[in-house]
Amino acid sequence: MKNLIVASTSTIYNGNYLDYLTDALTEFFSETDEILFIPYARPGGISHDQYTEKASKAFEKLNKKVVGLHSFQDPVKAIKEAKGIFTGGGNTFVLVSSLYKNQVMESLREAIFNGTPYLGTSAGSNICGVSMKTTNDMPIVYPPSFKTLGVIPFNVNPHYLDPNPSSEHMGETRETRIKEFHTQNNIPVVGLREGSWLRVNGSSIVLEGEHNARIFKQGKDPVEVATSTSLSQLTL
Amino acid sequence: MKNLIVASTSTIYNGNYLDYLTDALTEFFSETDEILFIPYARPGGISHDQYTEKASKAFEKLNKKVVGLHSFQDPVKAIKEAKGIFTGGGNTFVLVSSLYKNQVMESLREAIFNGTPYLGTSAGSNICGVSMKTTNDMPIVYPPSFKTLGVIPFNVNPHYLDPNPSSEHMGETRETRIKEFHTQNNIPVVGLREGSWLRVNGSSIVLEGEHNARIFKQGKDPVEVATSTSLSQLTL
Numbered sequence: 454m455k456n457l458i459v460a461s462t463s464t465i466y467n468g469n470y471l472d473y474l475t476d477a478l479t480e481f482f483s484e485t486d487e488i489l490f491i492p493y494a495r496p497g498g499i500s501h502d503q504y505t506e507k508a509s510k511a512f513e514k515l516n517k518k519v520v521g522l523h524s525f526q527d528p529v530k531a532i533k534e535a536k537g538i539f540t541g542g543g544n545t546f547v548l549v550s551s552l553y554k555n556q557v558m559e560s561l562r563e564a565i566f567n568g569t570p571y572l573g574t575s576a577g578s579n580i581c582g583v584s585m586k587t588t589n590d591m592p593i594v595y596p597p598s599f600k601t602l603g604v605i606p607f608n609v610n611p612h613y614l615d616p617n618p619s620s621e622h623m624g625e626t627r628e629t630r631i632k633e634f635h636t637q638n639n640i641p642v643v644g645l646r647e648g649s650w651l652r653v654n655g656s657s658i659v660l661e662g663e664h665n666a667r668i669f670k671q672g673k674d675p676v677e678v679a680t681s682t683s684l685s686q687l688t689l
Numbered sequence: 690m691k692n693l694i695v696a697s698t699s700t701i702y703n704g705n706y707l708d709y710l711t712d713a714l715t716e717f718f719s720e721t722d723e724i725l726f727i728p729y730a731r732p733g734g735i736s737h738d739q740y741t742e743k744a745s746k747a748f749e750k751l752n753k754k755v756v757g758l759h760s761f762q763d764p765v766k767a768i769k770e771a772k773g774i775f776t777g778g779g780n781t782f783v784l785v786s787s788l789y790k791n792q793v794m795e796s797l798r799e800a801i802f803n804g805t806p807y808l809g810t811s812a813g814s815n816i817c818g819v820s821m822k823t824t825n826d827m828p829i830v831y832p833p834s835f836k837t838l839g840v841i842p843f844n845v846n847p848h849y850l851d852p853n854p855s856s857e858h859m860g861e862t863r864e865t866r867i868k869e870f871h872t873q874n875n876i877p878v879v880g881l882r883e884g885s886w887l888r889v890n891g892s893s894i895v896l897e898g899e900h901n902a903r904i905f906k907q908g909k910d911p912v913e914v915a916t917s918t919s920l921s922q923l924t925l
Contacts, residue, residue, distance in 0.1 A: 466857040497865055498872030544869050546828075586829050591866040592782075593822050593873045599831045612860035621702035623883050624848040629733055630827040633780050636734030637829045647859050 455604060456481075456570045457653035459581050461611045461645035461662075463542055463574035471511040471574075473648060477661070479515055481570055485536035487518045491561075493551035494543025494576040508541060522557070529560045535569055542575025542611075545588040549580060550596040558602070565604045575611045578651075582608035583640050587631065605651070605658060606688040608634075613644030613667060628667075628675065635671040641687050642669040651684065658684045691840060692717075692806045693889035695817050697847045697881035697898075699778055699810035707747040707810075709884060713897070715751055717806055721772035723754045727797075729787035730779025730812040744777060758793070765796045771805055778811025778847075781824040785816060786832040794838070801840045811847045814887075818844035819876050823867060841887070841894060842924040844870075849880030849903060864903075864911065871907040877923050878905040887920065894920045 458474070458481055465473050482488060492504035499507075505521035512519050519539075525531035532538065538561070540548070552558045565571050573581055579588045580601040587608040616626040625633070631642050643660075644667035645651070652659045660666050665677045668687065678684070694710070694717055701709050718724060728740035735743075741757035748755050755775075761767035768774065774797070776784070788794045801807050809817055815824045816837040823844040852862040861869070867878050879896075880903035881887070888895045896902050901913045904923065914920070 462859050464859055466859060495869075495872065496861075498869050544866075547869070547873065586831075587827060589827070589860060591823060591825070591870060592828055592835060593866075593870040595822075595835045599828060612858065614858055614860065622848065622850055623698050623700055623702060624825060624850065625732075630780075630829075633731075633734050633783075634827060634829040636731065637783065 454568050454655040455565055455653050456568055457565065457581065457604065458572045458650050459578040459605065459609060459645075459653065460572070460574045460650035461578065461613065462647040465648050469511075470507060474650070475515070477650070477652075478572065481572065482515065482517060482537045485570070486516070487520060488512060488537045488539050489522055489531060489535035490519045491522045491538065491540040491548075491577070493522070494541055494545065494548035496541070496543035504541060504543075508539060528555050528557050532557055532560045532564050535564065537570045537572075538564065539572040540574075540577030540580065542577055544593060545576040545579045545585050545590045546592050546594050546596055548576045549585050549599070549601060550594045552580070553597045562602045562604060565602065571604075578609050578611050578645070581605050584608060584638075586638060587634055587642050589627075605653060607641040607643060607684075609651070610642055610644045613646045631669045635669065639671045639689060641671075641689070643667075643684065643687070644669065644675075649680070656685055658687070660684060690804050690891040691801055691889050692804055693801065693817065693840065694808045694886050695814040695841065695845060695881075695889065696808070696810045696886035697814065697849065698883040701884050705747075706743060710886070711751070713886070714808065717808065718751065718753060718773045721806070722752070723756060724748060724773045724775050725758055725767060725771035726755045727758045727774065727776040727784075727813070729758070730777055730781065730784035732777070732779035740777060740779075744775060764791050764793050768793055768796045768800050771800065773806045773808075774800065775808040776810075776813030776816065778813055780829060781812040781815045781821050781826045782828050782830050782832055784812045785821055785835070785837060786830045788816070789833045798838045798840060801838065807840075814845050814847050814881070817841050820844060820874075822874060823870055823878050825863075841889060843877040843879060843920075845887070846878055846880045849882045867905045871905065875907045875925060877907075877925070879903075879920065879923070880905065880911075885916070892921055894923070896920060
């Protein structure tokens with residue numbers, strides 16, 4: 454049975470890495486002492502080792518050991534044998550390219566369908582959707598496909614940002630970008646604000662955290678849904 | 690001899706479409722009464738006709754007729770015969786996909802090298818660089834390549850935005866994103882603020898408009914350059 458936390462961000466304003474998720478993660482990873490960390494998204498370009506060290510420090514507080522997927526000779530086997538998986542944020546194009554290059558996209562999908570607890574933050578959440586076409590990241594590398602895990606039946610937009618009425622910047626708002634997405638695609642999109650996450654249990658998907666989420670469907674006006682709302686019915 | 694205006698944005702805050710460029714465009718397009726408009730980027734998902742109408746209205750003030758590339762049966766011939774070309778902003782992924790789909794990327798590059806005056810704004814400027822890997826846009830379609838016109842020897846980041854010190858948003862700043870680009874690529878990047886443009890004349894490239902630009906090179910700290918600075922030497 455699928456078992457995921459799909460979080461908008463790893464870190465909220467004025468918080469430390471993963472701190473706001475401590476209670477949720479204690480329960481979520483209660484059946485394992487070791488977490489397989491996928492460091493491929495390399496935020497700010499840091500190395501796989503540096504990134505794994507950062508995740509390790511955060512999980513020390515929960516008495517969990519963290520091992521980096523890059524340290525295994527056989528990453529497919531590592532994913533199959535993992536008792537818990539965490540994919541951190543960074544650049545979604547780099548992450549998806551690395552998942553394909555290391556041929557682990559399919560085994561990661563299988564592990565999630567087989568019930569391995571999976572935590573994603575930011576880019577690690579983007580890949581849970583049908584495609585990575587609603588990432589905010591810069592396309593710094595060309596991945597072989599924008600198709601991602603598809604373990605939830607819609608896309609997410611992490612770090613969802615409301616328009617700033619006092620902004621003088623003329624670049625597109627997040628809402629405009631998602632509207633453009635829907636001129637080319639019919640997959641629903643959940644705008645997940647920082648501090649929100651999706652809790653997936655089998656076919657149940659529930660919005661958690663302190664904020665509303667903004668739901669975008671092709672040809673419809675966006676709607677706000679409150680925390681604790683079920684999004685299980687959000688499909689095409 | 691190459692002859693381009695590569696602008697950060699079509700519209701500045703509190704301004705009308707292309708208004709801030711009126712003086713520059715009057716001189717730039719002085720040798721033609723008709724401008725070929727490439728409406729492929731479809732900002733906000735508007736149709737090619739709607740977008741061409743918008744460009745037409747702006748150029749009416751300069752007594753120029755605007756014709757949309759989508760209205761030609763043979764777009765390659767239209768580009769070859771054009772006396773002036775304008776590619777508007779919108780979504781760079783949609784623009785690049787359409788340029789490849791309609792097989793005009795190469796003929797557009799040739800026209801520019803042959804001296805056809807070319808105006809780009811936003812996405813239309815992104816494609817002047819070596820690749821589209823420094824666009825801010827959402828990857829709503831999968832283009833066959835991120836390679837673009839390469840009529841300037843570096844990349845641009847249009848709508849360049851300085852970090853907002855009062856922001857509580859935890860998404861990456863523009864500078865962080867470009868730093869991530871340089872972990873994967875060695876092409877220099879010019880962060881073009883809204884109101885700035887590059888004036889290309891043959892091998893001469895000069896920063897115009899009221900703002901500084903921010904120059905990013907792999908392995909170096911970013912530097913600010915003042916308007917009127919030559920960027921002709923900005924190569925690998």
